[in-house]
Amino acid sequence: MMQVCEDVVLSLELPYRERLSVRRSVFSGGDGPTVGVVSGIHGDELEGLYVCHRLAEWLERLSATHPQGLRGRVELYPAMNPLGLDSLQRFIPVFDVDLNRSFPGNSQGMLPQRIAAAVMRELSGAALVLDIHASNIFLREIPQVRISQEFAPRLMPLAEALNLDVVWVYGAQTVLETTIAHSLNSAGIPCLVVEMGVGMRVTPSFAEQLLTGVLHTWRRLGVLAADVEIAPLDHRPLLADDGNVHYLNAETSGLFIPTVSHWMRVKREQSLGAIVSPFGGEQLSRVRSPVDGVLFTLREYPLVYEGSLMARIMATSERDREIEGSRDQGAENAPQT
C-alpha cells in the first residue's frame, strides 16, 4: 500500500502575519531506498516544479493501478525557495542571498541557512537526490547533468542513465562548495544536478524526457518494483568537459538575434546569428561557430553586453578537441548552478 502525504520540513514566522514553510510530498511504499527530488532553489527556475508535478502524477497513478509498485520512498521538494518563487526573485527575498550558496546551512542561523540545514537533515538517508535547475532567464539549456570532477566516479553511471542529452564534467570550483549538491555528495549522498530549459519558463518535453530517466533510475535502485512499466529510454548523453566545450561571448553590446535553433548541429564558421543595434539597420557583429559541434546552450534573453554568453557548443570532431584542449578556458566561463 502506497502512502501519500504532504508535510512541512521547516516553518518560520515572517515579520507580518505569514509563515514561511518548506513543504514536501512524500510517497511511501516499503523498506526500499529513499530518493529525493529538489527544485525551486532559485525563484526564477520553474522547470523542476513541473517535473515534480509529473512525478507526483505518475506515482499517484501507480498507487491506483499497482500500489505494490513503490518499494521505497520518494520525497519531492518542489519549492525550496517558496518566497522567492512567489515573488519572482531568484534569491531569497529581503536577505538577497542565493540559497544554493548557503549549504550545508545552520539550524540556528539566518532564514536561508535554516532552510538549507532542514533539507540536509531530511535528505541524510537518501540513496539518490536530484537537484533540478533551469538555468536562468538568459540561457536555454538542453537537459544535462553537471558533475564535479571530484564526484565523477560515483555519479557518472547514474548521470549517463538519466535519459538526458549531455553530461558535463567540470573541474572543482571553490564557489560551488556551498551548493546543495556539493554538500550532499560530500556527505556520501549521491546528488545529480540537472540543468534544463530556461528560467521563468516550463518546457514540457524536457520534463517528460527527465521523467523517463528518473523512473528508470529509481527502478534500477529498487525504489520501484522490477515489474513497473516505464516508457523506454530514448536519449543517450554526449560527454562534455573543459576540453570540448566552446563558449561564444558577445563581441559587442546590442540585441542578439539567433538564426539557429537550440540543440542543432553546427559547422565551423556557420553563422549562428547576429548582434544588431535597434538604432540602425546594420549588424554590429556576426556570431559564428568556432567548431563543428552541437549547440547545447543558446541565449534566450536578447540583450547582450560585451562579453555576455550567447551560446555553448560541444565540439564533436577530434581535431577540435586537440586544438581547444590547450586553451585556457578560464574559471569565469565555467558552469554555475
Next chain:
Amino acid sequence: MPPSTLLRMTAPLRDAFDIPYHDIGGGDEPHSVAFVGGLHGNELNGVFVLARLASVLRQVAEGRQAGQKLRGRILIIPAVNVLGVNTASRRWPFDGTDINRMFPGYDGGETTQRIAHAVLQCTRYARHRVDIHCSNLEFEELPQVRLYAPEDEERALATLFGLPAVIECPFNTIFSSTIGHAWRACAGSNFVIQAGRAGALQTAVCERLFRALVAFLYRIGVVEGVELAKEEEDVHFFGLKQTMPLISTTAGLFVSRLQVGRWLRGGDLIGYVYDGFSGDVRAEIHAPANGLLSGVRRQPLLCEGDLVARLQTVEEVAAMTDTYLPGQGQ
C-alpha cells in the same frame, strides 16, 4: 478571536494568506473612521503606527485604559500589501503592480485588482477615511495631511490631526487610480497622510503620527479622555498655490543637513550637489522664498529635473503641478 480578513487568497507555492484588519469598538454601525496603511509594502511607519494604534484602541474598547472610552467603531488595516511587507517591496511582488494604482479595483480581475476592490468595499462606508503613506525610498516627508479637491468640511477636519502641515494638492491623472480618489465617490471625508520615508522606521515620525491619529479621534469625539500635547496645535494650512517644489538643474549627489519641518528664509542654504567622482560642488541649493521645509531628498543620486526639496510658502507662488509627481510616493 481570529482577526477579520479583507480577503483570503491562495498562493502558487505558499500557504493561503489573509489581508487581516482590526474592527474595534461599536456593533454593526458603519465605522466612524477607517485607517489604511501599507498599500505600499515598504512604507513601514504607517504599518507600525496603525498596529500600535489598534493595540491601544483595543485596550480602550475593553476598558483597560482608565478614563478613556471608545465612542465609535474603528477599522484599521495596518498593511494591505502583506506580501510586500514581508519582501520589503513597495509593489505587489509577484507582478510588480502598485496597489494604489488599481482602484477602484475589480473582484474578478488580477490579484491586485481584487485586493483594491476588497479594500474599497471594506472602507467605503466609514465616515472618515485615512490613507497613510510614507513617501518612497528617495524623499523624506514632514508628517502632513494632503487634500485633493477637498470639501470645506475636509479642510477643517484635516487640521484636527495636529500635524504641522495641511497641504492642498492639485488633482492629477495618476491620482485617479488611487484609493483617495475612489473614496471621493463615497459619502464622508478623506485624508491622505504622508509621514517620513519608506524602507525603515523613523521613530520620531512614528511617535508624531501616532499622536496625530489619536488627536483626530479625540477631536471628532470617537475617543474620550485623551490629553494632547501643545505641539499638536501648531498647524499650518497651505492652499493650492502655496507649494514650491525645488527642482535640480544638475545631476550629481545631493546632500542636505537640514531637518524637515524647519521654517526657512529666502536665501537659506538647503544643500549641495556634488560631483560624485571629483567631489567638486556643482551647485548650491538655496530656498527661493520664505517657507516651511516639508520635504527633502535623502537618497542622494540626482538627475536634472529631480525634486530636491519642497517648500510650503506663505506667499502664493505659481503652481508647477507636473513636477509634483516625482517622489510623491502615493
